[in-house]
Amino acid sequence: MKRLFVFFMLCNFLSFADDGSRLWLKYDLIKSESQRKVYSKTYKKIVVLNQTPGIELAAKELQEALTGLLGTKIPISYESNNVTSSKKSIVLGLTDLGSEEGFSIAGDNKSARIESKSEIGLLYGTFAFIRRIQNLESTTFQLTDSPKVKVRMLNHWDNADGTVERGYAGSSMWKWPELPETIDPRLIQYARANASIGINAVSINNVNASSRFLTPEYLRKIKGVADVLRPYGIKVFISVNFKSPKTLGGLETSDPLDESVRNWWLKKTNEIHDYIPDFGGYLVKANSEGEPGPQDYGRTHADGANMLAAALEKRDGIVIWRAFVYNADINGDRFQEAFNQFKPLDGSFHEKVVVQVKNGPIDFMPREPFHPMFGAFPKTPLAMEFQITQEYLGQSTHLTYLAPMFKETLDSKIDANYTVAEVVEGTKDKFPISVIAGVANTGSDVNWTGHPFNQANWYAFGRLAWDYSLSSEQIAKEWTNMTLSHEPSVVNSIVDLMTESLPTYIKYTYPLGLHHMMGEGHHYGPQPWLEKSGRPDWTSVYYHRADAKGIGFDRNGKMSNALSLYSKEVQNKWNNPATCDLNYLMWFHHLDWTYKLSTGNTVWDELMIRYFQGPEEVKAMQSQWEKLKGKIDSEFFDNVAGRLKTQEREAYWWRDACYLYFKDFSKLPLPNGLKAPSRTLEDVKNIERIYHLR
């Protein structure tokens, strides 16, 4: 009877489909018994040499992983530093060597060793070790690793009311009303997931910041979150509203050079440290899209940032000051505004200030040339800001794997000698601080990210923040092995699907370097016809500049001089439409519809070929996915299969919107073999209008 019960309980358990809540930290039994045996006979014990809370945390993570993966509970034993008999053991211990967060792991067919100078390094090493097993790698190996960038950060755009700006996975994970007394156990899962990929900093609130977060009422709540994240090596940052001295302090000004304002920030900073002694620092969006800032008082971004840095003078924390600023100017070029505003300030920032620059010059478009500020600020450390949440990249309904996009920016050469990644790392200008940030795609959804594949983007961001030299394919392979399957044919197919997903998305949305033509405000679906908005640079026509003759934004002198902000090497690569990378073509050139490209097609034909290929490629993705049926978890499978259908519908929506709109300019027929859609421009305009209905 008892055995029968166990059996049925188990059946019951196994019948639960995988809801995605465990992310890539799935410690399900490795299916191949022979593979399990390889590990089981090598790892019979976990030996902890230094019994500290941090190391115990690592040891328990390792134990849980091995118990799940190998189906055997491996005991943990605590031994003194001197004992060296470690046969059939995994030994975790501190060492004097290496960097603060680095680790070395090594193993042979008799044992393994995880070592680091710090507890957090040991945890990172442990996760690296677990990852090896999740990837069925050899027991014999030697690996020393340490992060290239110091602060590897998620920026949460979470609002005080529980919504998430540009969030597509439910509401905020921070449950403000019930904090700090109630800690959602999901916060621990979130911390584990971040630690497993080396993320060590989190800004908890939207950069369009409520000053509410600086009140004692909320600092108590934030302390609740910080206390959960701390054991996992994660520091908390707060996004601040620059007007807080007025709003909260009752001062008459928030002028950064005013003594009372400076004192207010110093006192507030000290108060924060009473709650969070290892406070990470401030993240600031100032004088940008209506946010308050130092310019409201005739001061510069440097004045504002330096004031906050002064308040942190005696602390470990830093100030991350965003460079995402632009003025509404119909005759200007938003592309160059941040550069022009910040360039004169290079060299005038406090040493605790990092200026955070988006990967591209506009706003997280699916494909942007790297931001010209990278490489042009020898006296200021620049942080990289990526967007993991897919505001312009299909939100929750398109499968778009972002590692290739992150890599494209990081690998871009700023000149003959350096890449963007090296600028961010600080190698080029020898800065002591380095920051890489990603706007988080996490929310309260059971599976954290909405689209199941968006989990891979969180994973990939973390992995690249740690080591930008990893390849997109390598990361996709790791993630797939950890999340979905160990079957090589399945893994290869999924990695292939992921790797091809971004180029496909770009084909039906923004081919040849078109940009910023999404639906107004909601940013969902296409609206290339958008002519009027709150500001000229929030329209579509500002960017694509389509007219009877041609299309594209000439930044080579005719519409703006933005290309001149780059090094000569880069200018030479992009200044000639005949040789410019087709991916960036419309970023720098306004070309006649009939201009003949290197592909042999005219601009019009090439655009249309790509627009029409896009949805067909989505259909191919569907077929490829269908073949995985029964080979991966059914809930994950169904979820993605459904979204691929939505993606197809929306790919046609983009294609038709762009074709029907641009053809009225070009007056040209579709290239041979392409069939015009039966719906009208008015039909597709009507779809977009729905998203403005109250």
Added chain:
Amino acid sequence: MKRLFVFFMLCNFLSFADDGSRLWLKYDLIKSESQRKVYSKTYKKIVVLNQTPGIELAAKELQEALTGLLGTKIPISYESNNVTSSKKSIVLGLTDLGSEEGFSIAGDNKSARIESKSEIGLLYGTFAFIRRIQNLESTTFQLTDSPKVKVRMLNHWDNADGTVERGYAGSSMWKWPELPETIDPRLIQYARANASIGINAVSINNVNASSRFLTPEYLRKIKGVADVLRPYGIKVFISVNFKSPKTLGGLETSDPLDESVRNWWLKKTNEIHDYIPDFGGYLVKANSEGEPGPQDYGRTHADGANMLAAALEKRDGIVIWRAFVYNADINGDRFQEAFNQFKPLDGSFHEKVVVQVKNGPIDFMPREPFHPMFGAFPKTPLAMEFQITQEYLGQSTHLTYLAPMFKETLDSKIDANYTVAEVVEGTKDKFPISVIAGVANTGSDVNWTGHPFNQANWYAFGRLAWDYSLSSEQIAKEWTNMTLSHEPSVVNSIVDLMTESLPTYIKYTYPLGLHHMMGEGHHYGPQPWLEKSGRPDWTSVYYHRADAKGIGFDRNGKMSNALSLYSKEVQNKWNNPATCDLNYLMWFHHLDWTYKLSTGNTVWDELMIRYFQGPEEVKAMQSQWEKLKGKIDSEFFDNVAGRLKTQEREAYWWRDACYLYFKDFSKLPLPNGLKAPSRTLEDVKNIERIYHLR
């Protein structure tokens, strides 16, 4: 090896804490082996007599339940109607007897039988049968049951953008962007939970309605939801924006007497039925709090409702028209406005129209006298609208079990002969339609409702909608047995905690019938000092009328005549402050601070005694809860323990706010033994201000 693996898998499984996602449909093994045996030896087989999809659904639910609860997989066999050998079986079959949704279940120590006229009745009977086992009830019994009210409905105030108005459990469960192609498996869980308590209708969007939901784009999505809910007997309603003919149809008016408008709604109604053939109907908030409505065109609520009813003329659906209307009039009394606006219309509504009235005359206050419309509309069926989500009842941080509140209204006598429940049921005036609705408290949170105990409010609403004669204690006991424990001492303690929770909440918020003094807009925490708002009837002072002499709203002639809207019997009960139920005192009387109450205390002393008792009772709840540690699931325990701490903090906040504010009117000292708080009125005002900070 294999056995070892099974063992550890199981350990792993059992170590997962209960995250609340399964609600009360937990089919965990009954701990007592002897108790299991009683069932196991009686139920060895499920026999299905009529193999239809609906009955199979019931049989599989039963199988899943028994497998979990008894630890033995019980086979299902399909047998012809003629076979009567049913020993050791549970037989499910259709019968000609009974009502459409009713069922009879019976059993002895040899077998059991579940019978109904309909598939859905069989499903209800099955859940009733499962509930008996979850409550460890006898195998020998006989029960015939059918719902008292025909439409038992959840009103979701879910917005198109994924937020939920007055939602405290994450974002909307309807994932609009990915619907209909992707169906969240949680929707099936939601449908099961509703069916298990007899809920058979759902309005899917906020009554502050976006016309977006009537576009083909969204009707496809709603169809996706309706298809999931249909097998569980749940019909879908849509909340409509009255202006839709203009907004969507491009008409020049939305006048309900205009022929083109009437045609537009008829065509739209037909279109909806193409997607959802069993469409439930429309829910409408019109000319209320800024929403459009027939009065915009000089027409009446009846004109508006009847137009929609005409569009549904040939369909099964109905129109639910809300009576929640009131005008901003500083000299008026919101209490009586709905009554006065609707009373002249009694008898002029189409037979497909139900007028939906909130339980009380203001707005879901923790304690309201029943709405005077109930009993005063002999020619109009009135639906009852409760609010399950706790907008004014502690939101996600206070443990408040609402069944006693629902019961208080339902059991209220409208006159010598009838109760409110009988009016809603239609018994009094013999209406064919009857509706009871609850504003849903569900969201995307893993545990569905935020505060774990809020699950009990969803459960209680459904049970009472089915049978209002059930007692609060009975429902609490069922829910606790199904959700938390079978241990009688544990169950009793939890039932006791639940039963006492509402009186405690009322003590520190709205004692003696005070009402509407919450924080402006967000409705979180106290703000009795609110004097100015968008409208006079959105302030606090409009309601409590505190002055140097006394406190309370005299509705007995001096400030308004609202009490006269009730029957003579009710008036006689409430018109004398010396005999009026203390719970409703301030609803009908403005009394001197020194007026001596039946308790022997003055108004001031009695108010303060209650305000000061409240937080102490919360501390007692904490102690009571602490004793359950280790006796119920640890995750549930910790979650509630944390929230009880927040509740304590907020109870003191309410107490101090109300004491510090009202004492400046009464100028009286605290009664003996009560100690004034050390904080100031300004201190508590500052807490509320935080929630208005951008």
